[in-house]
Amino acid sequence: xxxxxSARYVxxxxxxxxxxxxxxEVVFEGDSIIFVGRNYDGPVDEDRxxxxxxxxxxxxxxxxxxxxxxxxxxxxPSPDVAAGHLWSDDYFANRRRDVFTPSERAGVREFxxxxxxxxxxxxxxxxxxxxxxxxxxGLDELVNMAETSRRIGLRGxxxxxxxxxxxxxxxxxxxxxxxxEAKGLAGLRDAERFLDYAAGLEDPLVTGVLLPCRIxxxxxxxxxxxxxxxxxxxxxxRLHCLQSPLEDGLLRRSAGRxxxxxxxxxxxxxxxxxxxHGVVIDARDPAASASGGPLDMLARHGVSVVHxxxxxxxxxxxxxxxxxxxxxxxxxxxxTDSFPPDLVRGMDVGMHLTRMVEERPDAGTLADxxxxxxxxxxxxxxxxxxGKLAPGMQADITVVSLGHFGDGVVEDPLRTLVLNGTARQVxxxxxxxxxxxxxxxxxxxxxxxxxxxxxxxxxxxxxxYSERDVRRRASDExxxxxxxxxxxxxxxxxx
Numbered sequence: 370x371x372x373x374x375s376a377r378y379v380x381x382x383x384x385x386x387x388x389x390x391x392x393x394e395v396v397f398e399g400d401s402i403i404f405v406g407r408n409y410d411g412p413v414d415e416d417r418x419x420x421x422x423x424x425x426x427x428x429x430x431x432x433x434x435x436x437x438x439x440x441x442x443x444x445x446p447s448p449d450v451a452a453g454h455l456w457s458d459d460y461f462a463n464r465r466r467d468v469f470t471p472s473e474r475a476g477v478r479e480f481x482x483x484x485x486x487x488x489x490x491x492x493x494x495x496x497x498x499x500x501x502x503x504x505x506x507g508l509d510e511l512v513n514m515a516e517t518s519r520r521i522g523l524r525g526x527x528x529x530x531x532x533x534x535x536x537x538x539x540x541x542x543x544x545x546x547x548x549x550e551a552k553g554l555a556g557l558r559d560a561e562r563f564l565d566y567a568a569g570l571e572d573p574l575v576t577g578v579l580l581p582c583r584i585x586x587x588x589x590x591x592x593x594x595x596x597x598x599x600x601x602x603x604x605x606x607r608l609h610c611l612q613s614p615l616e617d618g619l620l621r622r623s624a625g626r627x628x629x630x631x632x633x634x635x636x637x638x639x640x641x642x643x644x645x646h647g648v649v650i651d652a653r654d655p656a657a658s659a660s661g662g663p664l665d666m667l668a669r670h671g672v673s674v675v676h677x678x679x680x681x682x683x684x685x686x687x688x689x690x691x692x693x694x695x696x697x698x699x700x701x702x703x704x705t706d707s708f709p710p711d712l713v714r715g716m717d718v719g720m721h722l723t724r725m726v727e728e729r730p731d732a733g734t735l736a737d738x739x740x741x742x743x744x745x746x747x748x749x750x751x752x753x754x755x756g757k758l759a760p761g762m763q764a765d766i767t768v769v770s771l772g773h774f775g776d777g778v779v780e781d782p783l784r785t786l787v788l789n790g791t792a793r794q795v796x797x798x799x800x801x802x803x804x805x806x807x808x809x810x811x812x813x814x815x816x817x818x819x820x821x822x823x824x825x826x827x828x829x830x831x832x833x834y835s836e837r838d839v840r841r842r843a844s845d846e847x848x849x850x851x852x853x854x855x856x857x858x859x860x861x862x863x864x
Contacts, residue, residue: 372417536586
């Protein structure tokens, strides 16, 4: 069946870069695009004109929140309160538990995946907090998530997160990583079994990958085993590292080496490796791109860096800098990592952070950021058929409205969207040619009921922090309100 969609603006592809087509059309049959341009004169079975909208390649989020957001809780507290957000060593040793039941966890996943879809994400690689799990993620949980993802219609690169250590706050108030190697190896076995499960589905929308947790929570042995399996099975690996100065100190204590040394010695540099976030590297330092420097090592080993500008910004961090990583030959892609899963806002924040770092207005161009959100993500995944609208490519498409009065006037449609709008302007998406978001809704999903259940689960998650806190403080003390609560406003005498 031939489907044609048209709009005031279409972002096509000329073989090298995205190109803007005014009053354009995209025609696809099945899962593949057959025409992008104007004045198509072939067969059409279904026709839809989106009017004052921008049709663009589906967005690729490679650090996509698959949880109820925790950044709203942990991105702003004082150091004393922040220490209470970790597990206590007593909780680690004696009392750790799953806050959610399996069915509740499945509800969290559905809420998160619905959010991704509604924000225009068509391809994602998930990230979730382990703080409210008894350890990390298991096979059954990811099998359930894969089924939810398939039902919604997203393209997922999935695997259970696993680790051999957990950040804890000790009774003395110190931050350490405590290890349980057996748990780490069991998690890796689940991850390997999920690779088999995903391959057995023979569904192009589900690909198994290896998603270990933060590098400082992995033993050296777990890193080596991850690298071995990744090489044997040609599996992608995403490993959070180069995101905090704390990593090197903890790793030198547990393994006797820092991040880059361990990536080299354990063989992880010999895998198809994605690294969020890279913010500890100062690319302004000439030594960073010199032979043997961190940028040189990342580029030489073909590592993709997943830049999450909005989340980094909210944790008082930034990539230093996007332009210099690109110049060093490192493939950059984008992630959201937290709520909202809004790559439009992420691009906006990232562009301006890059300009601040480089101190010039032409740094961090929108073209480069949008390329990272599409072509860079496709390159990281090894998918030449994603990230662009051109004949022969997968029909992964995002449609964004520019027709609301609040959007203002349109100069360049993409620049207008990023500077004036958000991803909540997404009205429709297609994945492999199938409609996912339709008219701003997810067919078959009761969003009001899903949000109400998510609120209940979030409140349960928030309350559970108290039992992990080393001082067992109440949640209202760990997460004080912006202003004190009151029953009634007091009278004010106006002089």
